[in-house]
Structure formats: structure tokens, C-alpha cells
Amino acid sequence: MKISTKSQYGLRAMVYLAKFPQKICSLRSISKDEGISFDYLEKIISKLKKAGLIKAKRGVQGGYFLNKSPAEIKIREIIKALEGTTGLVKCMAAEKYHCPREKKCLTKIFWKKIQVSLNSIFDSSTLADLIKGSKAT
Amino acid sequence: MKISTKSQYGLRAMVYLAKFPQKICSLRSISKDEGISFDYLEKIISKLKKAGLIKAKRGVQGGYFLNKSPAEIKIREIIKALEGTTGLVKCMAAEKYHCPREKKCLTKIFWKKIQVSLNSIFDSSTLADLIKGSKAT
């Protein structure tokens, strides 16, 4: 039940970009400042871009920048872009999957409770909140 | 960011035992009723036993039973026994580990928030609650 470094790195990269909302930041600078492997970060950034959370400018002086303002980007969107889903267990992650034990499953109710709480935080937190430090909610 | 089947199976096994607090249940019966691989479940049960959450009676007619009443067993204890920790990220899971970025890390505050919320549910839920269905908290 660990959060992968993919998500941790991805979130850090997004926070990095959010700190300089106007600026275009190269992968090189993010990787260097955050101490994340350049090649690996590229893969992560690529997912964030495909999800439409960031945009890129190619060529010399190019780099990445947020597609929306930090206050408009929920953490949920970031995790979903990287992880595919914020679902903790199969029966909540995959729409299609239908567990045969569902009806009588006493544990599902519990996992659901965890899931709801988690999603609520993921949804109520934005990049702007992270930069401000902590948040009330 | 998935919860492993190890934890899911383990929780189901504990709920199973909690449903018959007096009875001694054999691994065979749990595995059969819950549809979990016998050999794999054995490994899981072994961890729960080492953590002191369940006890065993050996020999014919033997099996497993809870060491405390369902109302006294928090889900947190179960997850910790199986997973080693309920920590989501390294800097919260390992006591020893000290992240060099800690001071300036804006994401840590966020993960911490998630962690606190998670632990609070893990701590306030007992096996008895799961059996009753859902719970207020």
C-alpha cells in the first residue's frame, strides 16, 4: 500500500511548475533541482502532458508549463494521470470488473470508506494549496 | 497506490474469524469459503499469528481463532501486521529514514494529510464495526 515514486515525483514536478506559473521550465532544470533522474522524469512528464495538465514548447529555450492556473489543478487529476486511477482496490478501480463476492462482502464497505475519504482530499486539494503550505479542509 | 491482495485477503480472513468468535476455524475452511489459495493464505495467517492477533490450535480439529474480541481489534493492527507499516511514503513509513528534502518539501505536508486521514479511519474501525456493516465515524 505504497504510493509509487512515479506519483511522488510527478507531484513534485507539478509543484515545481506551479511555483513559476509564467516561466517555461526545462526538464533538465526540474530534474536537477528536484534530484530526479532525467530519463525517468521524462516518462512521467509525458503522461502529465498527455493528460492535458501541462504543455510544452519545443526547441532551444523550450520546456514545460502548466496548462491551467495552480488553483485550478486538483491533485486528483495528477494522480489519475499518472496512476490511471485513484482506486485502491480492484473493485473500485476498474469500472468493468464486477466482484462475485460483492453482495456479501463485508470488507468492501470498509475499503469504500477509505476510498471516499481519500478521494475527498484529492479533490479538495489543488497545486495552489500545496504551495501555500497546508490547507484547512 | 494499490492495496495488495495480501491485505485484502488478510482482512477477509480476520472478518471470517470474527464472525465465529468462539469457533476454531481451520485454514482449509477459510480458504474454501473465501476462495483464497490455501498455500498463500497460510503465509498471510502466519503473519497475523506472529503479530499476536490470532492464535492457533494444532493437530486434528485444530485451527485458528482471534486472540481478542472483534471489538478490540483495530483494522490498523491488521494492516500493520501484514504490510509492516501503514505508511504511504518512505518518509512516513520508515522511522530511520530522514529525507534530505524534508525542510523545503511542499508535497510532504500533503502526503502527511492523506496519511493522517487514513490512519484515523484505520484506528477508529474494528472488526466488530466491519461485521455490523458500515460505521458512523
Next chain:
DNA sequence: CTAAAACCGACCAATTTCGTCGGTTTTAAA
């Protein structure tokens, strides 16, 4: 004595994680 059960350590296949590598395309600036 026997069979049912817990107990135990070693092994193993598949998957996921966490990268690496070698290229290509684009583009600002010299």
C-alpha cells in the same frame, strides 16, 4: 496408529517499478 491440521523454509513465475539508451524532431540564436 492415523489422519487432519498447523508450521516452516525454499522456490518460482508474472508483474510492476524504476529506470536507461539511442535515436528523431523542433527551434532559438549565433
Next chain:
DNA sequence: TTTAAAACCGACGAAATTGGTCGGTTTTAG
């Protein structure tokens, strides 16, 4: 117009984790 810095892309691969399997031993009720 060349050059170098950057994004982009697909393939590969080592290491760790997950989810088991197997072959035994010990214990104990009947």
C-alpha cells in the same frame, strides 16, 4: 545556415514485489 538545446519517442532491462507453489515436519484428537 549551421548548431546546440530542448522536447519527443520506443525499446530495452535490472531489481523488487506480488502472488503464489511445493515438500516437508510436527502436533494432537480419535
